[in-house]
Amino acid sequence: xxxxxxxxxxxxxFGGVQVITDVSFEAEEGARLALIGPNGAGKTTLFNLLTxxxxxxxxxxxxxxxxxxxxxxxxxxxxxxxRSFQNIRLMPHLSVxxxxxxxxxxxxxxxxxxxxxxxxxxxSESWREAEALIADMGLEAWMGETVSTLPYGIRKQIELVxxxxxxxxxxxxxxxxxxxxxxxxxxxxxFLARISGTGITLLVVEHDMSxxxxxxxRCVVLNFGRKIYDGSTAQVHxxxxxxxxxxxxxxxxxxxxxx
Amino acid sequence: xxLIQQVVNGLMLGSVYVTVAVAFTLTxxxxxxxxxxxxxxxxLAAMMGxxxxxxxxxxxxxxxxxxxxxxxLGVAVAIAASLVVERFTFRYLRTxxxxxxxxxIPLVSSLGFLLVLENLVRIGYGSDAQRFPGPSADLxxxxxxxxxxxxxxxxxxxxxxxxxxxxxxxKSSRIGRGLRAIAENPDAxxxxxxxxxRVVPVVFMLTGLLCGLAGSLFAVNYGEVSPQMGExxxxxxxxxxxxGGLGSLWGAVAGGIVIGLIEMLTIHFFGADTVQATVWGALxxxxxxxxxxxxxxxxxxxxxL
Amino acid sequence: MSGYWTGIVTxxxxxxxxxxxxxxxxxxxQLNLGGAGFQALGAYAAAWLCFELxxxxxxxxxxxxxxxxxxxxxxxxxILRLKGVYLVLGTFAxxxxxxxxxxxxxxxxxxxxxxxxxxxEWQVPVAAAVxxxxxxxxxxxxxxxxxxxxxxxxDVVADLMGVNVRGVRVAAFAxxxxxxxxxxxxxxxxxxxxxxxGFNASLSIYVLLYVLLGGAQTAWGPLVGAAFFTLLPxxxxxxxxxAKEAIWxxxxxxxxxxxxxxxxxxxxxxxxxxxxxxFRPEGLVTRDTFAFPRRRSPAAAPTREAAE
Numbered sequence: 001x002x003x004x005x006x007x008x009x010x011x012x013x014f015g016g017v018q019v020i021t022d023v024s025f026e027a028e029e030g031a032r033l034a035l036i037g038p039n040g041a042g043k044t045t046l047f048n049l050l051t052x053x054x055x056x057x058x059x060x061x062x063x064x065x066x067x068x069x070x071x072x073x074x075x076x077x078x079x080x081x082x083r084s085f086q087n088i089r090l091m092p093h094l095s096v097x098x099x100x101x102x103x104x105x106x107x108x109x110x111x112x113x114x115x116x117x118x119x120x121x122x123x124s125e126s127w128r129e130a131e132a133l134i135a136d137m138g139l140e141a142w143m144g145e146t147v148s149t150l151p152y153g154i155r156k157q158i159e160l161v162x163x164x165x166x167x168x169x170x171x172x173x174x175x176x177x178x179x180x181x182x183x184x185x186x187x188x189x190x191f192l193a194r195i196s197g198t199g200i201t202l203l204v205v206e207h208d209m210s211x212x213x214x215x216x217x218r219c220v221v222l223n224f225g226r227k228i229y230d231g232s233t234a235q236v237h238x239x240x241x242x243x244x245x246x247x248x249x250x251x252x253x254x255x256x257x258x259x
Numbered sequence: 260x261x262l263i264q265q266v267v268n269g270l271m272l273g274s275v276y277v278t279v280a281v282a283f284t285l286t287x288x289x290x291x292x293x294x295x296x297x298x299x300x301x302x303l304a305a306m307m308g309x310x311x312x313x314x315x316x317x318x319x320x321x322x323x324x325x326x327x328x329x330x331x332l333g334v335a336v337a338i339a340a341s342l343v344v345e346r347f348t349f350r351y352l353r354t355x356x357x358x359x360x361x362x363x364i365p366l367v368s369s370l371g372f373l374l375v376l377e378n379l380v381r382i383g384y385g386s387d388a389q390r391f392p393g394p395s396a397d398l399x400x401x402x403x404x405x406x407x408x409x410x411x412x413x414x415x416x417x418x419x420x421x422x423x424x425x426x427x428x429x430k431s432s433r434i435g436r437g438l439r440a441i442a443e444n445p446d447a448x449x450x451x452x453x454x455x456x457r458v459v460p461v462v463f464m465l466t467g468l469l470c471g472l473a474g475s476l477f478a479v480n481y482g483e484v485s486p487q488m489g490e491x492x493x494x495x496x497x498x499x500x501x502x503g504g505l506g507s508l509w510g511a512v513a514g515g516i517v518i519g520l521i522e523m524l525t526i527h528f529f530g531a532d533t534v535q536a537t538v539w540g541a542l543x544x545x546x547x548x549x550x551x552x553x554x555x556x557x558x559x560x561x562x563x564l
Numbered sequence: 565m566s567g568y569w570t571g572i573v574t575x576x577x578x579x580x581x582x583x584x585x586x587x588x589x590x591x592x593x594q595l596n597l598g599g600a601g602f603q604a605l606g607a608y609a610a611a612w613l614c615f616e617l618x619x620x621x622x623x624x625x626x627x628x629x630x631x632x633x634x635x636x637x638x639x640x641x642x643i644l645r646l647k648g649v650y651l652v653l654g655t656f657a658x659x660x661x662x663x664x665x666x667x668x669x670x671x672x673x674x675x676x677x678x679x680x681x682x683x684x685e686w687q688v689p690v691a692a693a694v695x696x697x698x699x700x701x702x703x704x705x706x707x708x709x710x711x712x713x714x715x716x717x718x719d720v721v722a723d724l725m726g727v728n729v730r731g732v733r734v735a736a737f738a739x740x741x742x743x744x745x746x747x748x749x750x751x752x753x754x755x756x757x758x759x760x761x762g763f764n765a766s767l768s769i770y771v772l773l774y775v776l777l778g779g780a781q782t783a784w785g786p787l788v789g790a791a792f793f794t795l796l797p798x799x800x801x802x803x804x805x806x807a808k809e810a811i812w813x814x815x816x817x818x819x820x821x822x823x824x825x826x827x828x829x830x831x832x833x834x835x836x837x838x839x840x841x842x843f844r845p846e847g848l849v850t851r852d853t854f855a856f857p858r859r860r861s862p863a864a865a866p867t868r869e870a871a872e
Contacts, residue, residue, distance in 0.1 A: 051724055053720065053724070073723050073724055074723045074724065074725075074726050074727065074728060074729070075726075076724075077724060077725060077726045078726055083724065085721070089718055089720075089721045091713065091714050091717035091718060091721070091722075092717055093713060093716070093717055093781055093851060094710070094713060094714065094717065098710055098713075101707075101710060102710060102714055102722070102725050102727070103725060105707075105711070105725050105726040105727055106725070106726030108707060109726060109727075109728070113707055114706065114707045114708045114711070115703075115706050115707075115708055116706060116707070117702065117705045117706050118705060118706060118707055118709075118710060119705055120702065120705045120706075126707065146851060146852065162725075166725070166726075287649060291648075291649070293649045293652060293653070347838050347841070347842060348841075363595055363776075364841050364845045365841075366595075366649075366652070367772075367773070367776055367837060367841055368837065368838050368841040368842075370769050370772075370773060370834075370837065371773070371833075371834040371835070371836075371837030371838040371841065372834065372838060373769070373834070374769075374830045374831065374833055374834030374837070375830075375831050375834035375835055375838070376834075377830075378827040378828070378830040378831045378834070379827075379831055381827045382827045382828065382831070490765070494660065494765070497653065497656075498657075501653055501657075505649065505650075532667055532668055532674075532675070533664070533668055534664075535660060535661075535663060535664035535667060536661055536664025536665050536667070536668060537664075538660075539657045539660035539661045539664060540661050540664070542653070542657045542660075543654065543657040543658060543661055546643075546646060546650060546653060546654045546657065547642045547643070547645075547646075547654075550646055550650050
């Protein structure tokens with residue numbers, strides 16, 4: 001198997017505070033890789049570096065054999081990398097369909113595509129494609145609603161659908177189960193397994209260890225911006241460094257997800 | 260010599276701009292709010308001061324005592340008006356989605372207040388300029404061939420005292436620390452025990468006070484008030500604030516003085532009609548080349564609006 | 565139509581075009597407080613070409629539109645790097661610089677202004693307003709419109725979704741500047757005279773308020789906002805003097821009571837703005853105003869009820 005995503009020696013500091021230090025890992029095509037660690041370990045920062053929200057100080061990111069370090073953030077989605085956000089960041093004033101159509105943007109950004117109507121004279125191809133995807137995910141009941149009026153769990157799913165509309169090869173999910181109840185988390189698990197079945201590589205930041213265990217066979221653990229573990233999810237709770245990171249965190253009031 | 264005299268005049272004019280610019284910079288620095296009622300409060304204090312004096316208020320006092328008290332009442336009106344503005348801008352600010360135009364709600368409300376207050380004054384007193392019955396502006400002091408008008412010298416001292424007092428207040432007092440905490444991070448300030456609902460009105464009281472004093476000093480120095488008097492001063496003060504850097508107290512001081520100098524020197528060399536283009540041209544260039552101004556903090560005012 | 569009504573319809577049409585110009589910038593989340601500057605560019609370009617070179621109105625107005633649009637794009641590229649308060653101040657400063665330069669230009673008549681010999685009938689501004697409204701409605705229904713609204717809601721995510729945020733902002737701002745210029749050209753010919761004092765900061769404020777009051781979420785906003793605040797004072801033309809008389813009488817003032825002047829309409833506008841910001845900051849017309857039935861598939865509706 002070839003590595004779809006290859007991260008080598010990634011480092012980033014903000015105003016003298018080292019947030020990510022020399023992080024390297026790989027994710028094979030089709031893998032389901034979890035990225036875990038105590039709060040403030042640098043997981044979201046790592047996502048932001050991968051998607052180009054900030055430039056890294058050092059290191060190289062390779063996606064499908066192509067070095068993407070210099071690529072502007074808006075081009076990266078077109079290279080096959082889509083993401084969701086820790087706090088849902090859908091466009092609040094757009095409808096569900098419109099949000100999902102935004103996911104197609106990188107494939108339809110020519111002048112002609114930009115200036116042709118989406119709905120003026122009947123539904124456009126973009127519109128129908130988005131509707132089909134939404135229906136496929138069982139969310140057709142919410143199709144025309146304005147996002148800001150929808151319940152949290154639904155918005156969480158729509159954000160995933162939007163990322164899928166980009167037809168990514170690599171999906172970065174930042175705490176997809178946060179705020180979901182047990183049933184919703186189980187549904188999310190099946191949903192992600194289904195996505196993974198279509199060949200999309202998953203990189204998941206998640207605190208819910210039961211979800212991580214049942215979804216991902218491999219995980220990378222970060223602590224204070226450094227990688228302290230990279231290996232099987234089944235054995236992660238036996239690793240002394242990981243235990244120390246979480247137990248240390250427990251003393252300062254954090255919850256230990258590994259236990 | 261004439262040139263030096265112009266520089267002196269520029270400094271004097273600059274001191275009025277400084278006071279208003281400080282009011283602007285306080286609201287932007289602490290609340291990230293470009294308050295367009297500031298020029299109106301400046302005008303309101305002067306116009307109300309004039310009208311109180313014209314009505315013979317405060318009652319029964321004779322000439323030398325009447326006008327300072329009338330002006331003090333004018334300042335009080337400006338502070339009251341500023342607190343009303345606070346009610347309708349900050350109290351009701353409820354951002355729902357955190358998108359760009361919703362953050363502009365206080366700014367837009369302040370534009371509304373600008374229209375209401377200025378036009379109410381116009382309806383009440385007409386659009387014409389009125390002579391302010393204060394002390395003659397002609398009392399001059401001659402030092403080495405340069406003329407200093409005494410009211411202006413007094414104004415300069417008053418402005419210097421205000422700025423120093425404000426700097427001390429921001430740095431050392433409890434309220435000042437609360438204000439700085441809000442400027443740093445409004446949410447965290449609440450957690451740290453700063454009562455935003457009580458501290459934010461302080462900014463508006465200070466705004467009213469500064470604008471009121473500036474309006475009074477202007478009325479005394481130039482002996483004339485009008486409903487339009489805030490527009491020009493307000494523009495110059497904004498220019499001064501941007502030049503100095505948004506949110507910086509000393510920046511507003513420096514910027515206000517520099518704008519006063521630029522104005523006087525432009526008039527001296529190119530004539531009065533070119534002032535608008537040069538002052539605003541300087542401002543536009545500052546924004547494009549160095550938006551943080553001379554002393555500004557990089558982060559202020561960048562928040563979505 | 566009577567002269568009174570043609571006058572109102574003309575100014576209404578010009579305000580609608582002008583408001584659409586500012587709307588395009590506001591729709592991307594940028595408050596353009598320099599509207600008067602762009603309108604002045606269009607008006608003076610048209611006036612000068614007509615007065616000096618004797619061009620016909622069709623060409624002068626087109627030229628005014630292009631001049632404002634090109635300058636708008638030129639200024640947008642550096643100015644749109646600014647955010648928040650800085651951007652508001654930048655656009656405001658731009659309008660002041662334009663006014664300052666025109667004031668000092670002898671070619672453009674300086675403080676005296678320029679006469680515009682060619683006159684256009686009211687039908688021309690009305691046709692232009694209709695065309696502008698259609699254009700903006702069309703644009704907002706395209707993928708470009710989707711990008712505009714996304715940039716308004718969250719520019720960081722729009723960028724990550726592949727939207728060229730800067731490109732969309734510059735395009736919307738420049739096109740808006742062109743429309744503001746068009747409204748200026750129409751103004752010059754409809755009122756036969758341009759005078760820089762008329763293109764002041766207050767005008768920039770009014771037009772921005774029209775847009776924000778109407779609502780920036782849909783293309784109906786500027787139409788409703790401009791119509792409301794152009795027509796409202798006319799509607800109050802008979803009401804206000806009566807009201808003033810009643811109030812004065814109540815206070816025991818008798819005799820000749822002068823009718824209230826222009827200032828009242830601005831008090832009403834300002835009070836409406838303050839009230840709107842308190843009760844309905846999204847503007848009069850929002851997306852929820854129209855529950856487009858075609859967007860919700862009828863078969864799906866019961867499912868939704870079940871889900872809730």
